[in-house]
Amino acid sequence: MIGVDWGSSALRAWLIGADGIVARRESAAGVATIADGRFREALEALCGDWLGRAPSLPVIACGMIGSRDGWRDAGRLRTPAGLQTLAQRLSSFDDLLGRAFRVVPGLVARGQIDSPDLMRGGETQVFGALQGREGLFVLPGTHCRWVEVRDRQVVAFRTYMTGEIYSLLCRRSTLASLCGDPDDSSQHQAEALRAFDEGVDHAGTRPGSLTHLLFTARTEALLGGLAAHQLPAYLSGLLIGAEIRDASDWSPHDLVPTVVARSELASRYARAMHRLGLHGSVADGDSAAAGLAAIARAATLVA
């Protein structure tokens, strides 16, 4: 099968055989970057040779590609929802070199206030990372999700705009001109890490409004407490610290969190959780690919 994780800012594809991933490819052709609805062209540009070589291979995608702004709306299911329900409710668009392009629906959860919560793609990652029957999963990114799974069903989740606010602050705010990046020197890296820890401690252990805490980045920069290369790390620490404090109040305490992410972001979350007394682990591998394969099996599209 071909698995596709198609988010706002990236397109990732895997060629998956009976024994697992055979090949992987990635491009920056995220849903938000594609003009005039040229989604088919973007997918063919990334893996047209896979599609041409095996015209009967099922293709399954998850993520923002199934949103109103994507290829077509793949709908959404209410929690609780499990693998079988997702598999039964795949949307099928019949226009990919003569075969169906199948898309996993999104999930809607009832929020603590009256507002509902919403995700697309996270549900697939969770089922890829799920080893047992239950778990608490943390999916960092532009919008970070904390997802509670019981008896192999997503029963609740909660979204945080952490990554997006971080990016707005570093690039677009009055703090942007004060922010610099650390160079590769071990001294810079260590100083940035120290600033990250400080941010986590400030936001994670003291009550207080984030809009006030974020302003302390300005005063720290102007009054000499933090250097330019420490500021982005400090902001990241404040935002992740505030998120973890809130999520650990919200989430059930019998579940140990697993951070599902590639790269450096996962280790930041793990480090911050550890500082705030929440002991989690980090999931390895391509969870979205594993989730797409599990959904394909549940839909009996592959053996």
Added chain:
Amino acid sequence: MIGVDWGSSALRAWLIGADGIVARRESAAGVATIADGRFREALEALCGDWLGRAPSLPVIACGMIGSRDGWRDAGRLRTPAGLQTLAQRLSSFDDLLGRAFRVVPGLVARGQIDSPDLMRGGETQVFGALQGREGLFVLPGTHCRWVEVRDRQVVAFRTYMTGEIYSLLCRRSTLASLCGDPDDSSQHQAEALRAFDEGVDHAGTRPGSLTHLLFTARTEALLGGLAAHQLPAYLSGLLIGAEIRDASDWSPHDLVPTVVARSELASRYARAMHRLGLHGSVADGDSAAAGLAAIARAATLVA
């Protein structure tokens, strides 16, 4: 005298006589919009005739014009600080058509976490609005300050990036395309006000991370709960509600807050405070002008 309130995004000037304000002018030549340090030219463009007509008239300014990014750094004082101290520490730049351009220093306060807090301009507004010996003042804007005054001294203050985050979300975030403005119809205005109240209630009465609450704007918009013209008001309610909740924990309960602002923003704050059980009032008039006049008298520059 000529009083000048020169912030990041606006330049305001008053011609002030013994009996109060004689004339007022305003331009968009804020500190952040002026290139190549052409501050003198901007001030002369706004009120060169006042300057030329009375060459001995003292000129006193407050705000970001005295910051590192402004005309010249006017320094800063530590709290507690009163009118006399500000008047003694005016910076004097000797280059405005042969006379001194005097600038009020900023204030630094010790924050609750180790980070200090900082303001420029707010101190002057507070002394303009101060009727008695003490008070709690709320100064909305890009960066909103809550300022505690005891025995005519600013003893503490706390800054919130409320206005800036609001603007980033409405203009630059993934929520921007979902946001619209209400038209002048009474139905639209009433619906926006209802969304504002909802935001205040959500953030002001329930604990929870702002980065999660802000995401509910997205789900409300996508799942039909809020129309485009309600979203900015809802975001404003969330941000102001979270600020008031935090500030009312921080500030002493024996002082009744006074909102110091012109325009619609002051009534939003008053409305939100009322909903959250904090009964404040709104100060009338040009507080910055009154504060500049009080500082000029304390410095014996005018009778």
